[in-house]
Amino acid sequence: MKETVEAKLGLLTYKxxxxxxxxxxxxxxxxxxxxxxxxxxxxxxKVYEWEEHSKKILVAYENCIECGxxxxxxxxxxxxxxxxxxxxxxxxxxx
Amino acid sequence: MNFDxxxxxxxxxxxxxxxxxxxxxxxxxxxxRGAYPGAKNVQGAVLYTHQLAEVLPEFWxxxxxxxxxPITEQRTVIATEDSWVSVGYKSEKYLKEPxxxxxxxxxxxxxxxxxxxEEAGAEIYTGVTVRDVARKDGKICGVKxxxxxxxxxxxxxxxDGVNSILAQKAGLIDELKPSEVALGAKEILSLPAGxxxxxxNLEKGExxxxxxxxxxxxxxxxxxxxxxxxxTLSLGVGCKLTDYQKKGLRPSEHLEAIKQHPxxxxxxxxxxxxxxxxxxxxxGGMRSMPPLYTDGFLIAGDAAQMVNPAFREGSNMAMxxxxxxxxxxxxxxxAGDFSAAKLSAYEDKLKESYxxxxxxxxxxxxxxxxxxxxxxxxxxxxxxxxxxxxFTVDGQPKKGHLGKAFSMIQKRGAVDLAKDAWMMLxxxxxxxx
Numbered sequence: 327m328k329e330t331v332e333a334k335l336g337l338l339t340y341k342x343x344x345x346x347x348x349x350x351x352x353x354x355x356x357x358x359x360x361x362x363x364x365x366x367x368x369x370x371x372k373v374y375e376w377e378e379h380s381k382k383i384l385v386a387y388e389n390c391i392e393c394g395x396x397x398x399x400x401x402x403x404x405x406x407x408x409x410x411x412x413x414x415x416x417x418x419x420x421x
Numbered sequence: 422m423n424f425d426x427x428x429x430x431x432x433x434x435x436x437x438x439x440x441x442x443x444x445x446x447x448x449x450x451x452x453x454r455g456a457y458p459g460a461k462n463v464q465g466a467v468l469y470t471h472q473l474a475e476v477l478p479e480f481w482x483x484x485x486x487x488x489x490x491p492i493t494e495q496r497t498v499i500a501t502e503d504s505w506v507s508v509g510y511k512s513e514k515y516l517k518e519p520x521x522x523x524x525x526x527x528x529x530x531x532x533x534x535x536x537x538x539e540e541a542g543a544e545i546y547t548g549v550t551v552r553d554v555a556r557k558d559g560k561i562c563g564v565k566x567x568x569x570x571x572x573x574x575x576x577x578x579x580x581d582g583v584n585s586i587l588a589q590k591a592g593l594i595d596e597l598k599p600s601e602v603a604l605g606a607k608e609i610l611s612l613p614a615g616x617x618x619x620x621x622n623l624e625k626g627e628x629x630x631x632x633x634x635x636x637x638x639x640x641x642x643x644x645x646x647x648x649x650x651x652x653t654l655s656l657g658v659g660c661k662l663t664d665y666q667k668k669g670l671r672p673s674e675h676l677e678a679i680k681q682h683p684x685x686x687x688x689x690x691x692x693x694x695x696x697x698x699x700x701x702x703x704x705g706g707m708r709s710m711p712p713l714y715t716d717g718f719l720i721a722g723d724a725a726q727m728v729n730p731a732f733r734e735g736s737n738m739a740m741x742x743x744x745x746x747x748x749x750x751x752x753x754x755x756a757g758d759f760s761a762a763k764l765s766a767y768e769d770k771l772k773e774s775y776x777x778x779x780x781x782x783x784x785x786x787x788x789x790x791x792x793x794x795x796x797x798x799x800x801x802x803x804x805x806x807x808x809x810x811x812f813t814v815d816g817q818p819k820k821g822h823l824g825k826a827f828s829m830i831q832k833r834g835a836v837d838l839a840k841d842a843w844m845m846l847x848x849x850x851x852x853x854x
Binding site: 328329330334335338364367368369371391393394397398399408410411412413415417418419 | 677
């Protein structure tokens, strides 16, 4: 039986910050220029999901495990992912 | 509050710098964005001890030292979907302290290592995100935190890990490209110590590492690893970020596929996943190394791309760099001169150590392998097919084997074979010994 990414993320301890540390620069770029949307397929914490009816990338920042890969895989440098403020975010127990 | 030096990041580089500075009597503060040291850190993890002993002599005599198993056997597996060839080296020499390397669990290790820095006199502030450098008359004079505070010091050492935001703010690096990093993902799997020892053919307390190449990476450049901890296994994979990008594969799904592979499946059977993690690994090497210093500012560890993936080294290099950066700061403090010219001694020290020459030695390795299209698919399959021919009794005369073997090899084409052979020769010179 294969474990889903949601099940894996469910094992983690997070301290959820009051505000998002991730933002999409220009949502129109995602809608009109980016057919592959590598953020949605590669992000190891499934932070990014394409919502067809609103034509937008939804950002579940509370899932983020702070690897920073999204900033580099976005072909349009359209993702701004900073570190959460001190003490917030993922808290690995093993690492 | 004023310090002689601010270290950003409580990982192997930062803590090694802090211990070295504190032991020399300098006032040092380490700023860590995690709620505790290690909270944000991920490693395989194999730690080579030589560099740790240079920072903390006789560390192995500390009963609290957060080490898992000393590694006595290191195995490499070359696999197809259903077959594999394995080679390994095991030695009783590795049973002697200080052991060549241990497996570690980074969160535990980083907390122990940080405690050693505090015992030496360093201060460690956790839960502090550094957002920028502070400047006076254009020169770096400290850092700005996420809470809007400024901490001042004549020197800052950035040990804030891969894609160092601080080094970007200091103007020393740009955003990394996906071709300069690997994306690593890992799970910690629980298994009783006795079961681990049985499955990996280990005596009590010993550890083994296995790296797997071939079909498991689905054509991407990278490898899968399986390391034995005390009562857990670390199963992980690291591949170039550009390859994940092209493939559109989520590392969590990749790990699930790896768990189904017959080599891995039986070793992890019955285990329970305790944690899933992912992290970037700087693999651009020497070619991506940023300028390492400017006025009042130094960079060490992952932040400076100091990883040798071909030899599985990184945390040890971070310790060396942290220590050498600290020694440079100690000399600067004595001279009362924290200018770039004075701090350039850091680069000289790195060049005199193993670190710089080793990174130079492997700087082209990835590019060589990537340039040989199909290399990573063809040779694991060839190795397994040849082994199958050698070990299978099929009632046919064996004198036909040589011809069959040649035709297997010839599938690659004469030109590619020649180019591969030339590349492997170069690779062998850099990696074999």
